[in-house]
Amino acid sequence: MRIAMVLGPGFTALDVVGPYEVLRIMPGVDVRFVSNETGPVLTDSGVLTLGATHTFADTPSPDLVLVPGMPLQTSITEELVDWLRRVHPGTSWTTSVCGGSVFLAMAGILAGRPATSHWIALPLLANYGAEPRPDERIVHSGKIVTSAGVSAGIDLALWLAGEVQGREWAEAVQLMIEYDPRPPFDSGHMSKASQPVRDLAMAEMARLYPQPVAR
Amino acid sequence: MRIAMVLGPGFTALDVVGPYEVLRIMPGVDVRFVSNETGPVLTDSGVLTLGATHTFADTPSPDLVLVPGMPLQTSITEELVDWLRRVHPGTSWTTSVCGGSVFLAMAGILAGRPATSHWIALPLLANYGAEPRPDERIVHSGKIVTSAGVSAGIDLALWLAGEVQGREWAEAVQLMIEYDPRPPFDSGHMSKASQPVRDLAMAEMARLYPQPVAR
Numbered sequence: 001m002r003i004a005m006v007l008g009p010g011f012t013a014l015d016v017v018g019p020y021e022v023l024r025i026m027p028g029v030d031v032r033f034v035s036n037e038t039g040p041v042l043t044d045s046g047v048l049t050l051g052a053t054h055t056f057a058d059t060p061s062p063d064l065v066l067v068p069g070m071p072l073q074t075s076i077t078e079e080l081v082d083w084l085r086r087v088h089p090g091t092s093w094t095t096s097v098c099g100g101s102v103f104l105a106m107a108g109i110l111a112g113r114p115a116t117s118h119w120i121a122l123p124l125l126a127n128y129g130a131e132p133r134p135d136e137r138i139v140h141s142g143k144i145v146t147s148a149g150v151s152a153g154i155d156l157a158l159w160l161a162g163e164v165q166g167r168e169w170a171e172a173v174q175l176m177i178e179y180d181p182r183p184p185f186d187s188g189h190m191s192k193a194s195q196p197v198r199d200l201a202m203a204e205m206a207r208l209y210p211q212p213v214a215r
Numbered sequence: 216m217r218i219a220m221v222l223g224p225g226f227t228a229l230d231v232v233g234p235y236e237v238l239r240i241m242p243g244v245d246v247r248f249v250s251n252e253t254g255p256v257l258t259d260s261g262v263l264t265l266g267a268t269h270t271f272a273d274t275p276s277p278d279l280v281l282v283p284g285m286p287l288q289t290s291i292t293e294e295l296v297d298w299l300r301r302v303h304p305g306t307s308w309t310t311s312v313c314g315g316s317v318f319l320a321m322a323g324i325l326a327g328r329p330a331t332s333h334w335i336a337l338p339l340l341a342n343y344g345a346e347p348r349p350d351e352r353i354v355h356s357g358k359i360v361t362s363a364g365v366s367a368g369i370d371l372a373l374w375l376a377g378e379v380q381g382r383e384w385a386e387a388v389q390l391m392i393e394y395d396p397r398p399p400f401d402s403g404h405m406s407k408a409s410q411p412v413r414d415l416a417m418a419e420m421a422r423l424y425p426q427p428v429a430r
Binding site for chain 2: 012013014017018020024025032033040045047048049050051053060085098107117119137138148149150151152154155158159162165168169170171172173174175176178179180181182183184185187188189190192193194196197198200201202205208
């Protein structure tokens, strides 16, 4: 199984690394990190870089595609959307974490389908004919699977691992990465956070991401 | 607050990227990725690289240190352990994810203290006089905080964010990364996984990491 994880300028690292850490352990997978060119790609922190191993042009037929959240207008946006249009018909799974679903939507892949995203990007999905599902962590519609923000990619990938390799294998991966979450607080969803916490999170998102984003 | 996240050959990416994604959002933090030299550092998959931004020598006085799991004997082990011995007295927090605690133990930092690690590395801790805590996800002993395997770094970092910036801020970060985990299975701890799943996970760990590891 050829897995292509997209990297683009200003992407959110955990969107990619969470699913990668689950999927790369499966036997027989070939994981690559794709962008418009190979080499280090700077994340949204402006400090951390991850290395792209292949270009879009070098990756014409991935079996599984994963798109993370990143700013909507960057040097790779047009090429990414074109590539998604080309490769999607041949994939077994087309997936996204966080605002990555907006790029699937821009490629016409989500029209008429339920989908999710980071809460800040959810309203954008409807602009492309998708049906936003704000209360679901993973939304699957045929071979298309979208997930909520950032950390939701781990849940997405475990679900995919179960579909691809079977439940016993997926459970073994969960044990290998000790994914037995015990968050010290319970404010990970809009429906659970207090109003002051929601206000602070929205203000911080506006400060960190002043440009329109898909994340 | 100067945060130094260690990268070394064969480290596990999620050990670093989980906590990074929580801590880097806090106001006033200066996050850097340190190794024996700057540039791309290859993870345990042999595919993904993350970029080291600074050397140990350039980082004499971090406020918060985080050590991820990686193989015990690498080109940086001696320099890392020496650096930990030097910088630990001046830190506000000395922390680890997964087998990273074994490097703290090798530096003499865990002697006589409770600590945790990935389940595969827990027995090693006792060799250095630490008191393994297999059933705790985060173990804090003064300014030293160790966590369980791989994904536990997210819980560690949220706890730290609460200590450093207060609970409201930590809850806002949890909402920003939508950390509302809903694992599709419940096998993330040895006490929860079935015997066949435990056997498979142990066999896979032995296949992936044939050398002695701290992870």
